[in-house]
Amino acid sequence: MPNLPLEMERLHRMAADCGIVRIGTAGIRQLRRLVxxxxxxxxxxxxxxxxxxxxxxxxDAAVQGEIQALQQGVGAVYPPFEGIAxxxxxxxxxxxxxxxxxxxxxxxxxTLGAMQGCYLGMALAAxxxxxxxxxxxxxxxxPVNKLxxxxxxxxxxxxxxxxxxxxxxxxxxxxxxxxGDYAAIVYANPSNPAWLCLSxxxxxxxxxxxxxHDLVVIEDLAYFGMDxxxxxxxPGKPPFVPTVAHHADHYLLIISSSKIFSxxxxxxxxxxxxxSLARARHAHLxxxxxxxxxxxxxxxxxxxxxxxxxxxxxxxGLLALLQNINRGRYDFLETVRIYAQRAAxxxxxxxxxxxxxxxxxxxxxxxxxxxxxTVAYPGMAGSDLVTALMRFGISAIAxxxxxxxxxxxxxCVSQIAESDFDIIAERLAHFQRVFG
Amino acid sequence: MPNLPLEMERLHRMAADCGIVRIGTAGIRQLRRLVxxxxxxxxxxxxxxxxxxxxxxxxDAAVQGEIQALQQGVGAVYPPFEGIAxxxxxxxxxxxxxxxxxxxxxxxxxTLGAMQGCYLGMALAAxxxxxxxxxxxxxxxxPVNKLxxxxxxxxxxxxxxxxxxxxxxxxxxxxxxxxGDYAAIVYANPSNPAWLCLSxxxxxxxxxxxxxHDLVVIEDLAYFGMDxxxxxxxPGKPPFVPTVAHHADHYLLIISSSKIFSxxxxxxxxxxxxxSLARARHAHLxxxxxxxxxxxxxxxxxxxxxxxxxxxxxxxGLLALLQNINRGRYDFLETVRIYAQRAAxxxxxxxxxxxxxxxxxxxxxxxxxxxxxTVAYPGMAGSDLVTALMRFGISAIAxxxxxxxxxxxxxCVSQIAESDFDIIAERLAHFQRVFG
Numbered sequence: 001m002p003n004l005p006l007e008m009e010r011l012h013r014m015a016a017d018c019g020i021v022r023i024g025t026a027g028i029r030q031l032r033r034l035v036x037x038x039x040x041x042x043x044x045x046x047x048x049x050x051x052x053x054x055x056x057x058x059x060d061a062a063v064q065g066e067i068q069a070l071q072q073g074v075g076a077v078y079p080p081f082e083g084i085a086x087x088x089x090x091x092x093x094x095x096x097x098x099x100x101x102x103x104x105x106x107x108x109x110x111t112l113g114a115m116q117g118c119y120l121g122m123a124l125a126a127x128x129x130x131x132x133x134x135x136x137x138x139x140x141x142x143p144v145n146k147l148x149x150x151x152x153x154x155x156x157x158x159x160x161x162x163x164x165x166x167x168x169x170x171x172x173x174x175x176x177x178x179x180g181d182y183a184a185i186v187y188a189n190p191s192n193p194a195w196l197c198l199s200x201x202x203x204x205x206x207x208x209x210x211x212x213h214d215l216v217v218i219e220d221l222a223y224f225g226m227d228x229x230x231x232x233x234x235p236g237k238p239p240f241v242p243t244v245a246h247h248a249d250h251y252l253l254i255i256s257s258s259k260i261f262s263x264x265x266x267x268x269x270x271x272x273x274x275x276s277l278a279r280a281r282h283a284h285l286x287x288x289x290x291x292x293x294x295x296x297x298x299x300x301x302x303x304x305x306x307x308x309x310x311x312x313x314x315x316x317g318l319l320a321l322l323q324n325i326n327r328g329r330y331d332f333l334e335t336v337r338i339y340a341q342r343a344a345x346x347x348x349x350x351x352x353x354x355x356x357x358x359x360x361x362x363x364x365x366x367x368x369x370x371x372x373x374t375v376a377y378p379g380m381a382g383s384d385l386v387t388a389l390m391r392f393g394i395s396a397i398a399x400x401x402x403x404x405x406x407x408x409x410x411x412c413v414s415q416i417a418e419s420d421f422d423i424i425a426e427r428l429a430h431f432q433r434v435f436g
Numbered sequence: 437m438p439n440l441p442l443e444m445e446r447l448h449r450m451a452a453d454c455g456i457v458r459i460g461t462a463g464i465r466q467l468r469r470l471v472x473x474x475x476x477x478x479x480x481x482x483x484x485x486x487x488x489x490x491x492x493x494x495x496d497a498a499v500q501g502e503i504q505a506l507q508q509g510v511g512a513v514y515p516p517f518e519g520i521a522x523x524x525x526x527x528x529x530x531x532x533x534x535x536x537x538x539x540x541x542x543x544x545x546x547t548l549g550a551m552q553g554c555y556l557g558m559a560l561a562a563x564x565x566x567x568x569x570x571x572x573x574x575x576x577x578x579p580v581n582k583l584x585x586x587x588x589x590x591x592x593x594x595x596x597x598x599x600x601x602x603x604x605x606x607x608x609x610x611x612x613x614x615x616g617d618y619a620a621i622v623y624a625n626p627s628n629p630a631w632l633c634l635s636x637x638x639x640x641x642x643x644x645x646x647x648x649h650d651l652v653v654i655e656d657l658a659y660f661g662m663d664x665x666x667x668x669x670x671p672g673k674p675p676f677v678p679t680v681a682h683h684a685d686h687y688l689l690i691i692s693s694s695k696i697f698s699x700x701x702x703x704x705x706x707x708x709x710x711x712s713l714a715r716a717r718h719a720h721l722x723x724x725x726x727x728x729x730x731x732x733x734x735x736x737x738x739x740x741x742x743x744x745x746x747x748x749x750x751x752x753g754l755l756a757l758l759q760n761i762n763r764g765r766y767d768f769l770e771t772v773r774i775y776a777q778r779a780a781x782x783x784x785x786x787x788x789x790x791x792x793x794x795x796x797x798x799x800x801x802x803x804x805x806x807x808x809x810t811v812a813y814p815g816m817a818g819s820d821l822v823t824a825l826m827r828f829g830i831s832a833i834a835x836x837x838x839x840x841x842x843x844x845x846x847x848c849v850s851q852i853a854e855s856d857f858d859i860i861a862e863r864l865a866h867f868q869r870v871f872g
Binding site for chain 1: 489490492494499506507510511513514547548549552555559580583584586587694700701702703704723724725726741745746749753
């Protein structure tokens with residue numbers, strides 16, 4: 001166990017050994033490798049807040065449902081690539097029970113993680129018209145969505161939501177979208193990394209702008225219902241989880257099961273296409289797909305053509321879980337609530353030691369506690385803060401990569417154990433003594 | 437149970453109810469729906485030879501390996517998107533043991549079925565250069581690969597291998613590739629639907645042409661080793677499974693586990709990139725991907741960006757199976773040999789009743805018996821034959837959709853049970869009496 005802080009030279013030498021030139025701007029996977037290296041070489045045990053990995057076991061219903069399906073032999077049989085019928089029904093029911101939005105089961109699909117849903121959604125949205133191929137990302141956001149746009153040959157524009165809250169959002173959207181070449185608006189709610197939550201007014205503004213400019217809204221609900229300021233735990237009863245679906249006609253809801261259901265390993269997400277978008281016809285789609293109908297083009301030219309569906313047994317696992325959730329037998333939000341409790345405690349510890357929250361308000365309201373939070377240290381650039389924290393055995397990523405113009409780091413609470421809080425408090429107090 | 441043949445009017449009425457205008461050219465999924473419909477309405481039980489579905493249970497090692505991994509909790513944890521290290525090693529070993537070709541484990545990936553490997557392979561190959569974006573498909577082939585090319589915005593050309601065997605293949609390739617805008621050659625060996633198997637000379641010709649024109653060879657080995665004319669059952673000992681890898685430098689091997697391992701349900705295939713292609717750098721890749729190195733662009737901009745890897749538990753299932761196979765504890769080729777036995781018997785029955793094989797020779801050699809075979813009835817177009825067979829309770833698909841200029845149907849043997857042979861013989865004898 002080394003003396004803290006780690007010496008800069010030593011840190012840089014280990015970074016160089018991992019192929020990292022500048023620690024503060026290293027990719028998340030490079031950082032992870034560096035942390036592993038430091039732990040192995042020095043014996044220092046890190047407080048790991050860099051990765052957005054779920055920290056809970058998968059629900060029993062999902063695991064047992066999948067095992068049972070395997071025992072019954074589904075592994076030998078091609079799954080329907082559009083999803084097994086019962087699963088499509090339960091996805092629709094899940095959305096209905098928690099958002100009060102109705103989407104027909106044929107328009108609900110299991111996908112290879114939420115990522116495949118977003119990839120295909122952008123592809124389809126941007127191929128409806130020859131001259132509308134740009135994506136608008138509302139940042140800060142998940143960097144991989146930009147990687148997806150790039151791999152599809154699409155261009156994109158971004159702005160930071162925090163600078164355009166409530167009614168300011170309307171004029172900002174109008175000024176951006178006036179260019180006329182946009183295909184889709186993409187954002188997450190709650191957002192990664194800032195944990196900003198859009199208000200009903202903001203969702204209405206987005207829906208109206210999308211309608212006016214004939215855009216598809218792609219809403220990433222990776223943290224569905226995890227704005228714990230409101231209690232969304234009762235399926236079928238208000239309050240319902242906010243979504244643009246209440247305010248838009250052409251939208252895709254993309255619901256990851258990685259965090260809310262702790263099913264990251266099985267790569268099975270949910271994609272729901274609004275009924276009106278599903279049946280929309282666009283002649284230009286036929287240049288790329290076997291159908292001009294949005295949902296058919298997505299299913300046959302996307303889900304089928306890329307991989308012929310997703311794991312048969314995982315579909316049964318998710319089915320079993322949703323059956324429990326939709327019937328009130330399993331409260332997924334109660335389970336993941338622990339992330340919010342951790343975030344609240346961690347924010348207090350960071351603030352008590354000279355740190356400030358970077359994103360801290362949704363308009364008038366204090367930001368929700370959730371899976372991520374963002375902190376800065378006065379006078380320190382985000383990338384320098386990554387390096388400085390690392391010298392104290394704490395890993396996090398700089399906000400730069402997420403489309404944020406603000407200085408600071410994203411901290412993920414998922415891997416924090418009860419025994420870690422005291423260690424963090426001690427290390428941050430030490431940090432403050434050193435950096436003043 | 438109706439009198440056979442089914443009346444034309446009745447058949448057409450049921451087809452119309454399924455949204456099918458012309459039975460002979462209906463897609464495979466539409467046909468399937470029609471057959472289900474006829475069975476339900478008439479009580480007639482079909483001999484189903486339309487779908488290429490494996491007809492065997494998954495090997496125990498794969499199922500138990502996956503169940504064990506689920507019990508150990510891998511469902512909650514993101515898999516490495518490039519594949520778990522042990523699996524990469526076993527994929528490389530499998531290729532080594534059965535083909536005598538060495539590919540480094542980092543260049544071996546699990547994919548969302550073989551289809552994702554082919555999709556990404558074409559994308560990457562066609563993005564190496566701005567002006568080389570056309571795919572050459574050697575037909576007859578799997579229609580979905582063309583769907584993939586289309587969804588990637590790529591153009592393609594095809595020709596029928598049966599018309600250009602052995603040395604004729606060299607001049608044909610030369611005349612086609614002279615256009616200079618090709619990115620890749622795609623073919624399956626053995627092929628679906630014709631079950632043509634390329635000779636060593638032909639593979640050498642393909643490898644040399646690809647080298648001369650700087651193309652990527654994408655070799656679909658969905659039926660790896662299933663040319664049962666040669667005994668490839670001993671891992672690590674000759675004879676080795678033929679592959680272009682013996683004759684080319686820039687190639688992708690795409691090995692589906694659906695048929696050879698009866699794992700169609702789990703959507704886990706294998707992709708191996710030749711070491712020299714893996715490290716090839718192309719500046720143009722950076723327009724689409726975060727790296728100009730072929731394998732890194734494919735991994736980060738493809739496997740990661742589209743779905744962040746494939747099912748964690750399925751990776752462990754495939755790993756357990758490959759460990760058994762590579763150590764000689766499980767003989768996958770012995771298991772799937774039953775398909776060849778069925779094909780031989782079925783060919784005899786069809787020929788005894790006036791049918792002819794459409795594709796029947798690899799040069800001097802009789803075609804191998806395998807998963808598919810192709811038959812025609814004298815004077816009858818392929819699409820008419822589909823309809824006529826259907827009236828006798830036998831379903832198959834027309835060759836037209838597969839890039840074949842020949843008239844006939846593809847029959848898949850996988851769903852045929854021992855009790856079916858007599859029924860088929862009887863129905864085909866009846867067929868011959870009616871059609872003469």
